[in-house]
Amino acid sequence: MVFGQLHQPLQLDAHQLQLAGHVTGLDLTDTSLNGTLDRFDCSAFPHLENLTMSQNGLYGTIPEGIGNLTSLVRLDINYNLYLSGAIPRSIGQLKHLVVLRLVDLGLDGTLPEEIGNMTSLEVLTLSSVTLTGSIPLTIGMLVKLRELFLGYNNLTGSIPPEIGNMTELQELYFSHNYLEGQLPGTLSRLIKLQDVYLSENQLGGHTVPELGNSSLLRTVDIHMNNFSGMFPSSICVGGALSYLTAAYNGFTGIHQQTFRNCTNLQYVDFTANKIVADLRDCFGEHSRQLKMMAFSQNQLYGSILADEGETFPCNYTLLQFLDLSNNALDGSLSKCLWDMPSLEFMDLSSNSFAGVVPFSRTCEDTLSYLHLANNHFTGTFPLALKKCKNLITLDLGGNSFSGTIPSWISKSLPGLRFLRLSSNLFDGILPHQILNFHKLQLLDLSKNKLTGPVPDDFTNFTGMVHEESSNDEVEYEEQIQIVWKNVDYAYTTTITGIVGIDLSGNFLAQEIPGGLTTLLGLRYLNLSGNHLSGFIPEDIGKLLLESLDLSRNQLSGEIPPSFAGLKSISALNLSSNGLSGRIPTSNQLQTLVDPSIYSNNLGLCGFPLEDCVSSETLMQSETSQAEDREKxxxxxxxxxxxxxxxxxxxxxxxxxxxxxxxxxxxxxxxxxxxxxxxxxxxxxxxxxx
The missing domain is CATH 1.10.287 (Helix Hairpins)
Structure with missing residues (x-):
């Protein structure tokens, strides 16, 4: 007899359940079950084979009597966060158990050595249960095991060589622990391995070539460890590998044969290693299935396109994500980059690319994120971008682009949310069309040679008007370098709520436009280092500003009283202007104790500068002077x-x-x-x- 699924709250008590001793299956998944698991009378179910208690509100500990359920074949106790205590040693008595899943519980303690007695186990999942200590050597006795998941715990020590006895193992998941040492050579025996997850540990040394001994290997995730040396050449021995991430390690090179047999490779990520290589020697015609290639923060050299006849990477027609930033790549770009039919994200920033960005009559609709910052590009604003109508992010900062900012930019790139043109040689006035972006959240035109006034009509900047930034999904996490709170800041565009304008370091003149105060969602504003004059806009205190820099201008008059309404301000600089009068006070402004933020304004007084002279004191002083004159x-x-x-x-x-x-x-x-x-x-x- 099988006991069906219950859908009502109940206390787990054998007397309340009134179940017969012939029950073989008990499924209590997501039944609002609550109470202490200690009250479960295991002796009442001598023939129970399947027990599932997932997604409930159980608390207490797993009872020691669990070992009396000797007929159990499957045990699932998942997503009961209030369960505590250790895994009882009696669990080793369940010698017929095939599937054991304990996931997202509040357990602690070590993995008992008795686990090795469960020789019928084929699936062992003990993830996110806060296990401590080392992996017991007895785990090697589970020779029938196909799936082993011990991720998201606090396990320490090394991976025991006995793991090589699990010759049936297909999935190995040890990620998010504190495992250390080298990989055991016995991994070469696991010829049925399909998926290996060892990420976010402290494993080191050279990866053993035998890691790729399995011709069935599909996934290798070893990112965020301490591996070093050359990456093994046998990783694709069977040609089945489709996903490989070795980011944030210390690999120094890649064998030229490593990817030769990787005809199914779709995702490869070696971000933040020490790889010295020319990628054209590592990839070729055999990598046509690639969808993601990430080699940022290495020591790659050479050109990704030596001439128009090169196939790397333009002939990778399925490529969606290309990140080669922060390397030593040089040469010029080819117009074929704009014609890649699937490319959505391209980051070539912080290299030594030079020359004019080539013109192309087309730009595929898929291209949404383009980073060419911190290179040596010259010429005018790239005309090729006029066709890239679906761009969300455009970062051309830190180059030598010159000429004027084109008036067509907002019309041709209507979906832009992040535009950075800082540290270039752009000149001329700001075109009023620059204010026609409806989704823009970040506008950085700092450190150029722009002149004239700041346009005043910000009604189209709806992406900055609302207090909440756009909820549109950003598919890729990316970083844009901006000056945030007076320091360089790598802004991750998946973070919502940071909306800003930076026009600093130009030759802009006339008054600060009052229209800026309509951008209620603005979090940072930097207009420093220009020739702006006149008064600070009266309503500036309505904004949600966290950072405001108006320093090194020719502003005059008093600081508006509305400044007291800046309840989120944490970085402020009004120095080197002609401001006068009393500095407004508020609880938040009183936290800004550095007097230099108001320095070189001869008429300012009040905290954190010297106190202002009161009118009563001034009248007394004048009366005293008059009497002295008479005497x-x-x-x-x-x-x-x-x-x-x-x-x-x-x-x-x-x-x-x-x-x-x-x-x-x-x-x-x-x-x-x-x-x-x-x-x-x-x-x-x-x-x-």
Whole structure:
């Protein structure tokens, strides 16, 4: 008799269930089952063969009595996050068990050695159960095992060589642990292996060539380890390999024969290694199935296209993703790159490519992400891009492009969300058409030679108007280098909520347009290093700005009181302008304690600069100065009367003495007059202040 699936809340209690001793199957999947698993009376089900309790709210521990279910063939206890404790050693008594799945539980402890007694096991899945310790050597006794999943745990130590005894093994999954050491040579015995996942561990040394001994091998994922040396040449011995990622390791090279038999290879990723190679020697006609090729952050050299007759990579008609950024590639590009029928993502940034971007009459509709930044490209804005109407990201920063920004850019590239043209030689005025993008979230035109005013009509910038950025799905994770919060920042475009404009380091003039304050979703704004004048827009405090840089301009007037409304501001620079008045205060502005962000504004006062002089203090100072002036005048008149009176008396005495004294008084009078004039000038200056 098989007990059917229950769909009502119940406590797992043998007395409540009132089940007969002849039950062979119990499926309680997703039945809102709650309570402690300790209450499960295993002795009530002597003939139970299949037990499933997945996706419930069970807590407590797996009972030691689980070993009494000696007839069990299948045991599934998945997605019960509140289960705790260790896997009981009695589980080794289930010698007829074929399938054991414990996934996403709150267990801890080690994998018991008794696991080796379950010699009938064909599927063992213990993923995300927080196992610790090393993999027991007894695991090699599971010679019938086809699938072994121990990923997403905290396992340590090395992979035991006894694993080579599992000659039936097809799937091996040890990812996301802390395993270390070299791969055991016994892996060469696993000739039925199809999928190997060893990523995100601390495995190192040279990968054994025997890893590719299986002619059935389809998937190899060893990214984020410490492997080094040459990548083995036997990985495609059977030609079945379709997925290979060895990113974030220390491989130094690839044998020229490594991919010769990889006729089914679709995805290859060697990002962030130390590979010194010319890819044309590694790939050729045999790689026509490639859909993804990622070799960023290596030491690749040579040209990807020596001449128009080259087949790499333009003849890979299925290629969707090409990332060769951060290498030492050089030469020029070929127009065939725009004609690749499946290409969606191309990143050739941070190399030594040079010359003019070639013109092509076509650009395939699939191309959505294009990065050519940090090379040595010259010429005007690439006319070939006029046909790339489905571009989402365009990054041409860090080159030597010149001329004006074309007026057709928003009309021909209506879907752009990220546009970066910084650190080039573009000149002329900003075309008003630049503000016709409806989806744009990032506009970076910094460090060019742009002149004239900033256009004022931002009504079409709907991608920046809303507080929430676009929810359109971004298929590929990519990075764009921007200056965010006054530091270089690698902006990952899959992150929502970062919306910004950077026009810094140009020759833009006139006032900051008030239309900028309509972009309510703006998170960072950088207009520094221009010739902007006039006042800061009054409504700027309505924005959600986290970073604002208006430094090194000719702005004047007071900082608008609305600044107090910038509740998310964490990076601010208003230095080197002509601003005056009191700095607004708010809880958030008070966290910006660095006085340099307001420096070189002679008229500014208030926190974090010196306190402003209050009107009451100023009136008292003026009153005191007036009284001092009156006293000085009185003293001056008294002194003058005394001098002239005394001189009159002496005037009638001896003529010789009178003449000498007259000259002395005359000199004294001149000195007093100069002193009075100097004092009056000083008081007059203080009064004007």
């Amino acid at each position: 000085l005048w009185l003293y001056c008149f008294v002194a003058a009367g005394f001098v002239f009176g005394f001189w009159g008396i002496l005037f009638f005495r001896s003529e010789t003495w009178r003449c000498a004294f007259y000259q002395h008084v005359h000199n004294l009078q001149r000195k007093v007059t100069k002193k009075i004039y100097s004092c009056m000038s000083c008081f007059r200056a203080n009064g004007n202040e």
